Structures are given as structure tokens and as C-alpha cells.
Amino acid sequence: MIARHILDVKESTDLEDAQGVSKRVLIGKNEGAPTFYMRHFHISPHGFSPLHSHPWEHEVYIISGKGSILVGDEEAELKEGVAVFIPPNTPHQIKAGEDDIELLCCIPAIEEA
Amino acid sequence: MIARHILDVKESTDLEDAQGVSKRVLIGKNEGAPTFYMRHFHISPHGFSPLHSHPWEHEVYIISGKGSILVGDEEAELKEGVAVFIPPNTPHQIKAGEDDIELLCCIPAIEEA
Numbered sequence: 448m449i450a451r452h453i454l455d456v457k458e459s460t461d462l463e464d465a466q467g468v469s470k471r472v473l474i475g476k477n478e479g480a481p482t483f484y485m486r487h488f489h490i491s492p493h494g495f496s497p498l499h500s501h502p503w504e505h506e507v508y509i510i511s512g513k514g515s516i517l518v519g520d521e522e523a524e525l526k527e528g529v530a531v532f533i534p535p536n537t538p539h540q541i542k543a544g545e546d547d548i549e550l551l552c553c554i555p556a557i558e559e560a
Numbered sequence: 561m562i563a564r565h566i567l568d569v570k571e572s573t574d575l576e577d578a579q580g581v582s583k584r585v586l587i588g589k590n591e592g593a594p595t596f597y598m599r600h601f602h603i604s605p606h607g608f609s610p611l612h613s614h615p616w617e618h619e620v621y622i623i624s625g626k627g628s629i630l631v632g633d634e635e636a637e638l639k640e641g642v643a644v645f646i647p648p649n650t651p652h653q654i655k656a657g658e659d660d661i662e663l664l665c666c667i668p669a670i671e672e673a
Contacts, residue, residue: 448631473643482668483596518561530586555595
């Protein structure tokens with residue numbers, strides 16, 4: 448078993464084309480995860496993730512805060528308790544509003560994490 | 561995109577060998593998830609998940625509450641912000657303490673969800 452608190456996990460803040468985003472890989476390749484990875488993101492007020500697209504899906508859960516998400520040409524409100532499935536190959540971006548946002552974003556096991 | 565609040569997702573409370581547990585499949589087979597599924601669990605005070613083992617891993621994140629987890633012969637404290645990797649084929653059980661626990665538990669895409 449690996450059990451650890453988010454604050455004991457190294458934080459990255461140098462995400463390309465993002466603003467006010469910090470990322471922690473809670474369970475990834477280094478933890479021996481065979482199928483998928485769990486990452487934690489914090490987005491500061493008015494911050495945003497990159498608007499990008501890739502061949503793998505995302506599964507997102509909003510832990511706290513408020514904001515919005517754009518997926519293709521659809522937009523949805525984000526708040527605590529909302530889960531989002533982002534299909535593969537679909538442009539997407541998460542934006543924080545007046546509040547910061549704390550979320551989990553899970554991805555299939557790929558080389559990046 | 562599929563975006564929905566946990567309270568808009570059907571709840572199951574008939575989990576075998578569990579006590580005080582409710583389960584919601586936030587993103588599963590029905591949502592078209594190709595690789596892994598995201599489920600939300602609520603465990604009432606002094607409730608517990610089944611002590612069981614299976615050939616797939618779990619990735620767990622504690623949203624709120626306090627309790628403990630047993631994985632093999634190891635035990636760890638659970639509280640808000642703790643992530644747990646449960647390897648395949650390892651007996652495991654989550655127990656709530658005085659508080660209830662709210663958590664996410666992700667699994668590879670299998671037939672059950």
C-alpha cells in the first residue's frame with residue numbers, strides 16, 4: 448500500500464500554457480500504478496489549464512471551488528461534487544473564477560506521469 | 561462531455577458484506593469510459609467496506625472524514641487529502657471512525673461498473 452497526503456507529494460508549477468496551476472501526481476508510474484494515474488491540481492482565482500487536446504481521456508472530480516470547463520464547443524459549470532468525463536481527442540480547458548479550484552484529474556497510464 | 565453532480569447520480573446501498581456504505585458510479589461503462597472508472601463512496605460512522613481481494617488495483621482519494629484502511633497486513637489512517645494505492649490481489653478494507661467518510665475509488669474498466 449502507498450498512502451500519503453497531498454501535501455507530502457511534490458508540486459509542479461511550470462505547466463506550459465497554463466496560469467496559476469499547480470500539479471501533484473498522487474499515484475503515477477513511480478507508485479507502480481499499472482492502468483491509470485491520479486493527479487491533484489490547484490488552480491488560483493482566474494487561473495486556467497492549457498487549452499489542448501490529446502488521444503487519451505480525462506476523468507475529473509471537483510473537490511472544492513468554482514469555475515468552468517470547455518470541452519469541444521460545450522461549456523459546463525464546475526463546483527464541489529461535479530464529475531466530468533472528457534473524451535479522447537477533444538480540446539478542453541478548465542478555468543477558475545473568483546475562487547480557486549481544487550480537483551482530481553485521472554488519466555490512463557501514459558509516459559508523462 | 562459528461563458533467564454531473566454526485567447528487568444527480570443513482571446511489572446503491574446494497575453492497576454485499578459492507579455496512580453503512582453507499583456507492584455512486586460517477587464515470588463508468590455507461591458513460592463510455594474506455595480505460596478506468598471513477599466511483600464515489602459514502603461510509604457512515606462505524607461503517608465499513610467489505611474485506612475482500614480481487615485482481616485489479618484501487619486508487620482512492622479521501623474527500624472528507626476520518627477512518628482507517630487495512631491493506632494486507634498494513635494499516636493507515638485516512639483523512640481529507642490522503643491518496644491510497646491498493647495493489648492488485650491484496651485484501652483490503654476501509655473503516656469509518658466516529659465521522660463518516662466521503663471518498664473516490666477508481667478502478668480499471670471491468671464489467672462490474
